[in-house]
Amino acid sequence: MIGAVLLVVLPFFGAFLLPLLHRHYPPVTYWAGPVVLISNLVIALGLWYGVSEVGPQSIIFGGFAAPLGITFYIDPLAVLFVMMLNAGCLVLWLGAWHRRLHEEILILLITGAGCGLMLSGDLFNLYVFFEIMAVASYGLAASRRHGPDSHAASLRFLLLGATASSLGLLGIALIYALTGTLNLSHLAILAPSTLHGPVGLAAFALLLIGFGVKAELFPLNTWVQEVYATSPPRISALLAGIVSKLALVVVLRLLLLLYSDTSAHLLLLTVGLLGLVSAELAAWRATDLRRVLAYSSVGQLSLMAIAFSIPGPAGVMAGIALGLHHALVKPALFLLTESWQARLHELRGLAWLCRCSAFAFVLLALSLIGVPPLPGFWAKFWLLQAGFAAGGWYQTALWIVLLSVIIETAYLLRITRLLFARQASPRFCEPPQRRNLAPVLLLGGVLMLVTLSVAPIGDGLRRIAQQTVDTGTYINYTLSAWQDDKSHWNSFPTRRLTP
Amino acid sequence: MLVEEAAWLYVFAYLGAIGLILLGLYGLVMSRHLIRMLLGLSLLEAGVNLFLIAAGYRPGGVAPILTEATRGLLMVDPIPQALVLTAIVIGVGVQALALALVIKVYQAYGTLDMDALTAHIAAVPVARSAPTSVSAEEASP
Numbered sequence: 001m002i003g004a005v006l007l008v009v010l011p012f013f014g015a016f017l018l019p020l021l022h023r024h025y026p027p028v029t030y031w032a033g034p035v036v037l038i039s040n041l042v043i044a045l046g047l048w049y050g051v052s053e054v055g056p057q058s059i060i061f062g063g064f065a066a067p068l069g070i071t072f073y074i075d076p077l078a079v080l081f082v083m084m085l086n087a088g089c090l091v092l093w094l095g096a097w098h099r100r101l102h103e104e105i106l107i108l109l110i111t112g113a114g115c116g117l118m119l120s121g122d123l124f125n126l127y128v129f130f131e132i133m134a135v136a137s138y139g140l141a142a143s144r145r146h147g148p149d150s151h152a153a154s155l156r157f158l159l160l161g162a163t164a165s166s167l168g169l170l171g172i173a174l175i176y177a178l179t180g181t182l183n184l185s186h187l188a189i190l191a192p193s194t195l196h197g198p199v200g201l202a203a204f205a206l207l208l209i210g211f212g213v214k215a216e217l218f219p220l221n222t223w224v225q226e227v228y229a230t231s232p233p234r235i236s237a238l239l240a241g242i243v244s245k246l247a248l249v250v251v252l253r254l255l256l257l258l259y260s261d262t263s264a265h266l267l268l269l270t271v272g273l274l275g276l277v278s279a280e281l282a283a284w285r286a287t288d289l290r291r292v293l294a295y296s297s298v299g300q301l302s303l304m305a306i307a308f309s310i311p312g313p314a315g316v317m318a319g320i321a322l323g324l325h326h327a328l329v330k331p332a333l334f335l336l337t338e339s340w341q342a343r344l345h346e347l348r349g350l351a352w353l354c355r356c357s358a359f360a361f362v363l364l365a366l367s368l369i370g371v372p373p374l375p376g377f378w379a380k381f382w383l384l385q386a387g388f389a390a391g392g393w394y395q396t397a398l399w400i401v402l403l404s405v406i407i408e409t410a411y412l413l414r415i416t417r418l419l420f421a422r423q424a425s426p427r428f429c430e431p432p433q434r435r436n437l438a439p440v441l442l443l444g445g446v447l448m449l450v451t452l453s454v455a456p457i458g459d460g461l462r463r464i465a466q467q468t469v470d471t472g473t474y475i476n477y478t479l480s481a482w483q484d485d486k487s488h489w490n491s492f493p494t495r496r497l498t499p
Numbered sequence: 500m501l502v503e504e505a506a507w508l509y510v511f512a513y514l515g516a517i518g519l520i521l522l523g524l525y526g527l528v529m530s531r532h533l534i535r536m537l538l539g540l541s542l543l544e545a546g547v548n549l550f551l552i553a554a555g556y557r558p559g560g561v562a563p564i565l566t567e568a569t570r571g572l573l574m575v576d577p578i579p580q581a582l583v584l585t586a587i588v589i590g591v592g593v594q595a596l597a598l599a600l601v602i603k604v605y606q607a608y609g610t611l612d613m614d615a616l617t618a619h620i621a622a623v624p625v626a627r628s629a630p631t632s633v634s635a636e637e638a639s640p
Contacts, residue, residue, distance in 0.1 A: 124582050131589045138596060148607030149623050152616040155533070155600040162540055162593045163527055169586055170520065170547045176579065177554035226620045288624060343624070 003043040004059055004072050004119055007082060010036050010043075011112030015105045022101050033104045034093050037111065041086045048079045056467065058121070058477045067186040071121040071478045076464040078118040080320070081249055084327055085114045088242040092234050092331065094439045103143050107238065109136040114246045121478050123172050123182040126250060127165075127210075134161050134214060137243060140235045141227045150230040157223040161213045164220055168210015174203040175258075185478040188257040188471055196262050204264045207254060208271065214247035216240075216301045218275035225286075228294035233338040233436070236290070237331035240297040245323045248301060252308045252319065257471050260311070266393060268309035273400050275302035280407040287344055289337050292411060293330065296368065299404065300326045306401065307383045310394050314386035317465035321379040321458075328450070329364045329376070332443040335436045336361055344418060351419040357437060358419050360444050365412040367447060370405060375450045378458065380405065505558030512553035519546030533601050533611040537594060544590040548583045555579030 014036040021028045050057065056075040063069070089111055113132035120126050138161065142154035176182055178200060179190045187195070194200065213220045228236040255264055276299050283295030300322065307319035336357050340347060351358035367374035370381075380401075387398040450457060467473070519542050526539025555576035561569055563577035605611055608619060 124585075128585060128589070131593075135593060135596060142600060142603075148604060149620055151600055151603040151607065153620050155597065155604055156613075156616065156620070158593065158597050158600065159527070159536055159540065162597070163524075163543060166540070166543045166547050170550060173547060173551040173554055173579075176551070182578070229623050230620060290624075
């Protein structure tokens with residue numbers, strides 16, 4: 001049980017101790033990060049085993065009963081994304097040879113905050129973890145040694161992110177004013193009577209703004225291409241591939257617990273569709289490889305948002321699959337581009353210079369498009385299945401999704417054609433260094449393994465999605481202290497916005 | 500009598516909070532100067548914090564500090580106050596980081612104009628005029 005706490009505490013402990021240790025013993029920078037991540041991964045595996053054997057669990061902190069105290073809720077969804085976060089950071093560590101102290105500290109902070117974000121069951125606690133993650137990302141985006149462009153991009157990112165976070169906090173304040181509680185399970189009980197009105201939906205919209213910046217949702221994703229084009233590929237890989245998913249999973253949790261059966265689903269669907277279309281069109285017009293990848297990552301996250309907006313376990317399953325697939329593919333693509341930082345036309349004929357990485361690029365791009373039998377196909381297939389089953393607006397939305405897949409295919413195949421063009425070898429690009437190729441090959445290998453074992457993974461994801469949409473269990477587990485005396489639920493002081 | 504006073508307090512607090520939020524958003528959206536945008540951001544944060552505090556106010560309540568003197572008296576809701584304390588600290592951290600970045604950006608570009616910065620970022624990667632750069636590299640060895 002203590003493991004879930006250690007998931008958050010260990011990275012924070014490492015992050016704050018690292019500068020002190022570094023002063024007396026510099027080599028600590030090289031192994032402290034991986035040690036923390038590996039131990040986190042082991043703990044997460046233990047939790048995974050416990051969750052799949054026993055079922056979801058919850059921790060109550062400080063001896064305060066659930067609606068007042070902060071709870072952690074450990075279910076397969078949370079543990080799955082905690083494992084994704086830690087494994088992803090570990091793979092990216094493999095790609096860094098010159099390690100810089102402050103980057104290591106910030107990545108550890110992101111890890112700790114991300115784990116807390118997945119596990120926490122308290123709205124304000126979520127906000128605090130989210131802010132830690134956001135501030136660490138601003139720092140990482142600015143961490144390039146040369147190039148003030150990354151500072152400028154990070155500053156713009158920060159202004160947008162801080163504004164949106166403030167509006168998100170306003171949403172939390174509205175929810176508190178409406179219900180008088182911040183505990184997610186208590187809110188889930190009170191939501192149908194208090195939060196499903198126009199003010200409650202406005203609070204959801206504000207929260208969507210707050211979390212949407214990191215999740216690269218539609219109107220708030222202007223920072224994406226700027227930051228990914230100027231920051232080191234390893235950082236872009238971390239932010240695009242891993243951090244953004246966590247924010248979207250939080251949105252899913254809020255949607256399921258607080259706003260099931262409301263028009264909040266349609267709001268998320270609209271935002272996702274607009275993001276998808278705008279991102280794919282922008283990627284089609286982009287002239288620089290990094291920006292193409294950045295826009296395509298916005299598109300993939302919008303797809304994930306569309307999947308999450310479909311009510312029922314099928315949509316959740318498709319969303320998780322899309323998220324995990326993107327977390328596998330996009331970091332590898334970003335790492336490949338470290339030495340290909342160029343306009344698209346300068347990439348002409350690059351495949352004859354570096355065959356291995358060009359082959360890896362094509363494989364990853366095909367999976368991103370969704371060519372069977374690669375995992376990307378199955379993720380999109382599940383999304384289509386869920387959408388058709390849901391009917392109504394969701395069915396109409398699928399035509400837009402299919403259209404965007406066509407655009408995606410067009411621009412990714414155009415890059416592939418450029419890579420394999422018969423021409424003199426390009427002057428500005430060089431083969432990716434071996435340190436970048438190692439994680440790419442590792443991720444590509446995992447992708448092939450997943451391709452071979454799609455059926456069992458699909459069954460596992462279906463089970464996880466079933467447990468995720470089962471909010472009754474969530475409420476029962478986190479409010480277990482209140483189980484015996486249910487009259488508390490009604491007598492707990494609730495207040496209205498107006499006196 | 501007491502209730503009416505309290506109602507006015509609510510009205511003032513909520514109006515003030517909403518006014519600060521709108522003012523902050525206006526500053527963020529309409530100005531191009533980085534420092535002005537940061538000031539807008541801090542107004543926005545202040546507005547949100549005021550909103551939280553107002554949400555926790557109880558008519559006639561005292562500060563939620565449990566001592567012998569306040570035992571048994573009506574207190575305002577302590578939770579929003581704790582939240583606002585945290586939010587203020589987060590806000591200070593974010594603004595400090597923003598100002599540090601502003602200094603870096605000003606040192607690099609000599610401008611605090613947002614549009615100029617956007618133009619700089621849009622030029623990444625810098626378009627390389629092929630003949631000159633290559634000939635320079637070839638000439639050096």
